[in-house]
Amino acid sequence: ACRTAEEAYTVVAQVAPRLFPNDAGALLVMSESRNSVDSVVVWGMSLPTNTLFGPDDCWALRREHLHLVDDTANGLLCPHLQTPLPGTYMCVPMIVQGQAIGVLHLSQAGTASFSEAKQHLAATVAEHIALALANLELQETLRSQSIRDPLTDLFNRRYMEESLEREMRRAVRNRSSLGIIMLDLDHFKVINDTYGHDAGDAVLRELGSLLQNNIRGEDIACRYGGEEFTLILPDVTLQDVTKRARELNEAIARLKVPYRNFILGSLTASQGVAIFPTHGSTVKAVLLAADAALYAAKQAGRDRVMVAEQNTLLFE
Helix, strand or coil: CCCCHHHHHHHHHHHHHHHCCCCEEEEEEECCCCCCEEEEEEECCCCCECCEECHHHCHHHHHCCCEEECCCCCCCCCCCECCCCCCEEEEEEEEECCEEEEEEEEEECCCCCCCHHHHHHHHHHHHHHHHHHHHHHHHHHHHHHHHECCCCCCECHHHHHHHHHHHHHHHHHHCCCEEEEEEEECCHHHHHHHHCHHHHHHHHHHHHHHHHHCCCCCCEEEEEECCEEEEEEECCCHHHHHHHHHHHHHHHHHCCEEECCEEECCCCEEEEEEEECCCCCCHHHHHHHHHHHHHHHHHCCCCCEEEEECCEEEEC
16 A cells, blocks of 8 residues: 555564564565665664675675575674674565565574574565565566656646646635746757757757756746746745746856767757736646747747746846
């Protein structure tokens, strides 16, 4: 029933101490880069394992098989153990479709070995956790693919429309404003015609990265389509949005895109700015106002910001 990995970790943190009440334990998950294993859940006293280590530091991950050491004074120890050593421990790899995604570690201070029943329980728990985490990761991947533009990694038009509806409802509820910037690269067709579509894609990727790095955490950057982008800025004034748009134009003018053995530069953009509720009471109305301002910016000579102001357009 969990929707995120964090929710699953919370469940494990509550359940694992009841399943293994006399043991110290940890759930450790492989990083995306697959060069480290990090603890996401820890329980019990005097846990003897490092909470961050490399995959090769665990024999269970190396062998892809449960690694049990009944006597740490004589057994083959995992390098991720730290002193004081436990009396006995086991590491259970979490593997899904042949790929290790983490390890379940259990240890106890006494000399009593883990019973076969407890070994079986640990293996079963590790299997269930692994399947759950893999399923959540797959769901997140599919969700990301459905809302992200694959070229720029910005949100796509579908997500933009959903976000605008949500943010506008929030703005109405909080009696706040919602800013919109529509941005279009100038003469983008010339880049494609002169250098090829690969060069155009490189420019769009760099622009996507620039936009993502120049927004607040609550802002939403989207690829509207082609070389056109939309920024959603909650709780801002018209002056704030206009200032942000001008700063973006300056940043785009400084952008240098490496492509093969040369640099693509001298980029400019035209931008249209609108804000709710000044320029409309619906998503469609505010988008149309921003789009009209963008069109006016292009008509006025490009490389500029135009602000829609009710029934007129003011040059900024």
